[in-house]
Structure formats: C-alpha cells, structure tokens
Amino acid sequence: MREESFEFLQTYLNNAAPTGFESSGQQLWLEYIKPYIDEYFVDTYGTVVGVINPEAEYKVVIEAHADEIAWFVNYITPEGYIYVRRNGGSDALIAPSKRVNIHTSKGTVKAVFGWPAIHVRKIEQDKAPTIETIFLDCGAANRQEVEDMGVHVGCVVTFDDELFVMNEKFYVGRALDNRIGGFMIAEVARLLKxxxxxxxFGLYIVNAVQEEIGLRGAEMIAHRIKPNLAIITDVTHDTQSPMYEKKTNGDLHCGKGPVLTYGPAVQNNVLNMLIAVAQKNEIPFQRAAATRATGTDTDAFAYSSDGVASALISLPLKYMHTTVxxxxxxxxxxxxxxxxxxLLQLESGHDFRYMK
Known part of the structure; x- marks a missing residue:
C-alpha cells in the first residue's frame, strides 16, 4: 500500500465516528476522495456521495458504511459512576478494563470501564458482564463533578483503541467494521483517476451512515440516487479461530480473498459477473450463503424503490465488534x-434482469 493511502487509513480508522455522530469521519473521507471525483453531495443525516460522471443516466453505486458501534451515557449515579446503553451492537462482555472517550460539547473526557477485582467478587457475582453491570469511572467524586466535565445523559462513548499492523500481514483495531470498506471504495476512485x-456510466461512491442500527443511511440514499446497480462492501466473519462452528457459519479465511455471497437479496447476474471478473483477473475469492437477508446495506439497496440489482463483496474479519x-x-x-x-468491464445500460 502506498504511504499516503496508509496514512489516510490510519487517520480515518483512529477517528471516532459512532452511529449518529459520523460527521467528523465523513469529513475526513470526503477530503480524501475530493481529488478523484467530479462532484459530491451529502444528505440530512450525513451520508456522503462522491460522483464521477454525474450527467450520465445509468447509475452505478459502490457503497460502504461509515459508522462504528458505541455506547450512550444512560445514568449517572450520585457517587459519579456512569451506566451506559448500546449504540449499535456493542458487546458488554469485552468492556471491563477498557479505556474510553466520552464525547462532550466541552471536549473528550477520558474514562474507564471499571470492574471489581477477582479477589473480592462473591461467587454469585462472578458472572459475565452485562449491560446492567458494566459502568464507567471518569475520576469524579460525585454526579456534579461528572456533569461539570460536560458529561450528560446522551453523550456518546467510544473505545480508546487505535489501528496497528500485526505480523506485517494484518490490520488490527476498532471500527474496521466498516470504515475499512469506506477506505477501499475511496481507493477505487483514486485508481480510476x-x-x-x-x-x-455515472459512478456513485457512497459512504453511508447508521448501518449498525438497521441499514438506515443506505435506505435513505438508495431512494435518492435510484441507481441501476449497487455493489456493497461490508465485513464477514473469518471462521477459523476457536469457538466458530463452520457447519452454521461457513468456512471462511482471512487472506484467501473477498467473500461473494449468495442469497435472495443478491442479484445472481451481478454475482455471476463479479465471479467472472475475479476468475479472469486471477483474484482469489470465497463463497458464502445468506439465509433470507444478508444483514448488510445490500438489503436496503436491493429492496428500495423498484428494486436495484445488488451484490455484496465482504472482507473476511476476525473478532467483529471488538477493539481488535x-x-x-x-x-x-x-x-x-x-x-x-x-467497473472497467461494465457497459453502460447493462440489463441485469433475469427475463427480458
């Protein structure tokens, strides 16, 4: 990877952009992609779209989502401890002992997810952490001190973890789901330019918001763009590490190529074209099957308006919804x-319908 691309990836991933609060990350992404597009637009909730050939009638979307899972401040005790609720699919099990940033109008407040020591926990207390038992400590003596820092109910909280490279082979950090998707589609725009x-045809490079709470950003932007074709980027589970069941989760590996998914929301003619392109260019790929919905923004595009020919390219990922x-x-x-x-082999006006 070229140095400038890695610097952007690092900056983009290290920036906090939780669901509903994506604007700072979206601004970073937009500034990176601007030299490679003809124009851009944003919607009310923060989805950003870079456009190449905006005058073209035939519209192709490549898409990723920009938001990361997080927490909301939900209750502050009289003693100054903070209880939270999920913003997206945050996992209470990994929270204890993690450092966090509480984002306030006064700036970032550092805090930790505290947890009683193993020495003092009673047997009946020695259970897995839950959303009801995890709590934050920001070093305050009481509720008033917490509030004086700018912390109030509704403040968003993100883990304080950053990108690093492991064994020269792997990118590791929080929010790879799915800001690394935003990075990849931005790099496509760069290569074209x-x-x-x-x-x-018109290419719409879409970095959507609010995927983690139900594909909301993709739903909104799909209705606005009304594309003829949409290819979605997201992550999927590498199933090689312990505790995965291949009979139910599939047999997928990091390092063995993109994962192409079969399922009702995936238009088979688009999928077959992706497979043909991969085979022709000797790009390794893997296959997966989805039951009913894919659980990604593919579903939002596929079932929007009159139906959009859609497919899903997934990046194998270990330890989803953790900080590693x-x-x-x-x-x-x-x-x-x-x-x-x-994109280079796609012809404008290509009709993906099964019957014509």
Whole structure:
C-alpha cells in the first residue's frame, strides 16, 4: 500500500465516528476522495456521495458504511459512576478494563470501564458482564463533578483503541467494521483517476451512515440516487479461530480473498459477473450463503424503490465488534482490485434482469 493511502487509513480508522455522530469521519473521507471525483453531495443525516460522471443516466453505486458501534451515557449515579446503553451492537462482555472517550460539547473526557477485582467478587457475582453491570469511572467524586466535565445523559462513548499492523500481514483495531470498506471504495476512485480511466456510466461512491442500527443511511440514499446497480462492501466473519462452528457459519479465511455471497437479496447476474471478473483477473475469492437477508446495506439497496440489482463483496474479519477487529492486507488489496476490474468491464445500460 502506498504511504499516503496508509496514512489516510490510519487517520480515518483512529477517528471516532459512532452511529449518529459520523460527521467528523465523513469529513475526513470526503477530503480524501475530493481529488478523484467530479462532484459530491451529502444528505440530512450525513451520508456522503462522491460522483464521477454525474450527467450520465445509468447509475452505478459502490457503497460502504461509515459508522462504528458505541455506547450512550444512560445514568449517572450520585457517587459519579456512569451506566451506559448500546449504540449499535456493542458487546458488554469485552468492556471491563477498557479505556474510553466520552464525547462532550466541552471536549473528550477520558474514562474507564471499571470492574471489581477477582479477589473480592462473591461467587454469585462472578458472572459475565452485562449491560446492567458494566459502568464507567471518569475520576469524579460525585454526579456534579461528572456533569461539570460536560458529561450528560446522551453523550456518546467510544473505545480508546487505535489501528496497528500485526505480523506485517494484518490490520488490527476498532471500527474496521466498516470504515475499512469506506477506505477501499475511496481507493477505487483514486485508481480510476490516477490511471485516467473513463467510465461510460455515472459512478456513485457512497459512504453511508447508521448501518449498525438497521441499514438506515443506505435506505435513505438508495431512494435518492435510484441507481441501476449497487455493489456493497461490508465485513464477514473469518471462521477459523476457536469457538466458530463452520457447519452454521461457513468456512471462511482471512487472506484467501473477498467473500461473494449468495442469497435472495443478491442479484445472481451481478454475482455471476463479479465471479467472472475475479476468475479472469486471477483474484482469489470465497463463497458464502445468506439465509433470507444478508444483514448488510445490500438489503436496503436491493429492496428500495423498484428494486436495484445488488451484490455484496465482504472482507473476511476476525473478532467483529471488538477493539481488535483483524483483516488481512491481501484481502483489502484484492477487494480494491475486484471493484476496479469490475467497473472497467461494465457497459453502460447493462440489463441485469433475469427475463427480458
């Protein structure tokens, strides 16, 4: 990866942009992609769309989502401890002993998820942490001190963890789900521009908000763009580490290529074209099957308006919804290449319908 791209990836991932509060990350993404697009627009809730060939009638979307899971301040005790509720699929099990940032109008307040020591817990207390038992300590003696820091009910809380490279092969950190998707589609725009490739259709590079609480940003922007084709980027589970059941979760590996999903929301002619492109360009890929919905923004595009021909490209990821989400460098590069080669061979006006 070129140095400038990695610097952007690091800055973008390290920035906090939880569901409903994505604007700072969206601004970083927009500034990076601006040199590679013709124009852009944003919607009311913060989805950002970079457009190449905005005058074209045939519209193609490549999409990722920008939000990360987080917490909300929910209750402050008289003693100054803070109880939280989820913003997205945050896991109470991993919270104890983690450092966090509480985002306030006065700035960032540092805090920790406290937990009683093993020496003092009673047997009946020695259970897995739950949303009812985890709490934050920001060093305050009472509720008033907490409030004086700017902390109030509704403040959003993110883990204080940053990107690092492990064993020269893996990117590790929080929020790879799915800001690394935003990085990959931005890199596609860069390659098209720097290689002076002219597309015969309009390309809409979409970084959507609020996926983690129900695909909301994608629903809104799909109705606005009304594309002819949408290809969605998200992450999926690497199933090789302990505690995964391959019979139910599939047999997927970090480092063995993008995952292409079969399922009702995935339009088979689009999927088959992706497979053909991967095979022609010797891009390794894996296959997965979804029961009913994919659980990604693919569903929002596929079932919007009159129905959009949609497909899903997934990045294998270990330890989803933790602070050590892990992806293989090769998979990141291969997804970028799959997108790039797919777009170069796509003809404007291609009709993906099964029957004509």
């Amino acid at each position: 720097e290689n002076k490739k002219k597309l015969p 989400e892990t992806v293989h460098k090769d998979d990141v590069e291969n997804i970028i290449q799959l997108y790039y080669q797919f």
